[in-house]
Amino acid sequence: MRIAILGATGRVGKRVLHKALRDGHDVTVLVRNPDKLVELRPERLTVLHGDVRRPEDIRRSLQQAELLISCLSTDGGTVLTESMPLIIDGMKETGVPRIITIGTAGILQSREYPGLLRYETPDTRRSSTRAAEEHRKAWELLAASGLAWTVICPTYLPDGEPQGGYRAEKDYLPDGGMSISVGDTAAFTYAEALQQDYVNCRVGLAY
Template identity: 55%
Template sequence: MHILLLGATGRVGSHVLAQALQEGHQVTALVRSPEKIKSHHENSTIVQGNVLTQEDLLRGIHGTEVVISALNTDGTSTLSDSTPLLIEAMYSEGVQRIITVGTAGILQSRTEPAQLRYQSSESRRRSTRAAKEHERVFTLLQQSSLEWTIVCPTYLPDGERVGRYRVMPDFLPEGGTEISVADTAAFTYQQLTDRQYIHKRVGIAY
């Protein structure tokens, strides 16, 4: 499978890149700073560009079959500003499947089901800026005709891949408080072949 990977130099994205290459996929990584990708592989193509530039997105997505986006909010509106451009590029190239990494804040609240977690008393975070960015992406994907899945981890410490965790559509697994970067990346990668969470947000936690 030929994957367009966004956020390949980030914490989750770098794990996804390594696993996809290890298992024989072709990966095109669109990155602003190619020097941040330390290891190179015969099946990887590094495209220098910006997700806020339509031409760069079209160069990156050409010939691919699926998009994995592990972009973070990074204190800016880049995530939500780039999403309409990415959706248009996917339409243009006939790519239907997109898997993104979001946040548990955009899952439904258990205590106040009509609200998202970040809007409810369930959230422990003081700042809602990142969750609002991810909510904008969620809304844009809902309005699209794409086959999307949003992986929604809670607190993301570094750590080894455990391989055992709980997942739940639209809600965070009850009592879940954390999930490692490595396990989040592994679950995100699995969505390349697992179609049970199409058009779903998926909460993931130990």
């Protein structure tokens, strides 16, 4: 498979990249700092230097892709809301039908407060909702795009290797879920890219 990955130098993205290369897929990554991937030079990897907020760079990264995996974070600013319209337009222009992105558990539905997202509830522990609002806008753009999309929404995300035994649930955080490792989040993201079990929905992820 020909896979494009955004955010490939991040915690989740780099693990997804390793899995895709291990399995022999042709992978194109768009990164601001190619030096962060200097140890990876297999023949099936194409590293493009660019910025996800530049439409020409997005189109370049999608030219040969069958699938896009975006592990972009909020980056402390508005990178998600700036880049998502460009990503959607680029996918439509280049004919890429499928996108999997990493979101946050804050944009899943609340069990206790029907009609609200988790970050909107009165008992939310978040001191700031800025990141959740960025993820929400990106999700809403995808939901209206007509593309085949999945937003994977891990809860608290400490570094760590895959343990297995995690739970996934459509649109909600699994009951009582408190954490999910970076390793298992990457494993689930990569598996969803291949299996397509959660098309056009958010997926809550936790142990």
